Amino acid sequence: MTRVVFRNQQEFKAWNDSMVEKYDIERFHDHPSPFVRYVEGKRIRRTFALLAPGPRDRVLEVGCGAGHLLERLPEGRRFGLDLSESMLRRAQRRVDPGTLLQANAESLPFRTGAWDRVYCSEVLEHLADPRAALAEIERIVATHGVVVVSVPNERLINRLKAAVRKTGLSRAVLRTGTSDYAMPERMDDEWHLHTFNRKGLLNAIPRGLRVARLEAIPFRWLPLRYVARCEPADRLVAAPSHPRSWPAALYGWRARGDLHAVKRRIQEWLRVTPCDRMLDAGCGAGELASLAPADYLGLDTDAAAVAQARRRYRRDVRKRFLIADAAMTDFPADFFDIGLVRGMAEPGRASLDVIARATRGPIILVQPARASLESLRASLAHAGLGVDSDEVTRVHRILVCRRGAQRR
Incomplete structure (x- = not known):
């Protein structure tokens, strides 16, 4: 629930700057309490494990602060943005200043689908409109991309703080050593404009993203933080048989039905098209590899998805998967x-030029249903491809193309 109302962005920025100076994030990351360092360390490790960036992925941190997380990523394809000039100046000591940008998370200055990986860690609770920020993150992530968000479970944290203080253990658990950093009693009284729990986080995720995994930090029985890995709902996936949440279940039933429709369409072409070798560009976890009657090569830039596909087909030597x-x-x-x-x-x-040159038969493009055929025409024409058929299912658009086919 929002406790402060801002009349404009300038007012919010001024308030945020005052909070940045009051609650020094530098001291928090170097907190003297072993317990606090353990919780925060595990949150950061799980954030990057769920993000799983590939070597060629463009990675964006929304709300990078002083760059404590950003500096852990490989140089060259890491970028960060923050609203606070003070935080960005501190971040410049850790990462290349050319990879930092001052911007509002609720209005991101990037084109649609520009980023392969986006993460937003312990930021949403500070924003005036976290749903607007999540909608923007959904917009800028690529269809094959991944979004990771984390939030504090504020109510449980406040109860834990109260219990620790009541037992007289606050010095040992929340503040030790010679540091002058003292945890505030209730962050949601001031800097945290919103409180989240498991249900609140799931409800805030926009419909265009599905929660693929939700983890409690540091333990399931002590969920002081929640970290969620989200994927665009337009992605063609084989949903898990036993999803852990109702949102995942609802998406899974829909996606599985649509996946079957896509499979049937491909099988129709395979019945009339002799096929010894199949190329699957953007193969994900190998959901369609079972359709290949003979040799199959799957390509994907998502290392985690390729690893999953390799495990699934480890006994089938005619199915290969490459991170490429x-x-x-x-x-x-x-x-x-x-x-x-x-x-x-x-x-x-x-990509289309390479695939068109290497493929003698039909090329089947499985796109989000919302994708416009007009946006593909230039690329298809450049590759010498024409559209044989165009079919829209509940979630996906299926284009069957051939070299020299009549363009529609």
């Missing part, structure tokens, strides 16, 4: 009999 971008590969002409392209809202020209 189709645009960076070099296949012989007409090497594959059929091609699949999925997981990309707008496949790039370079």
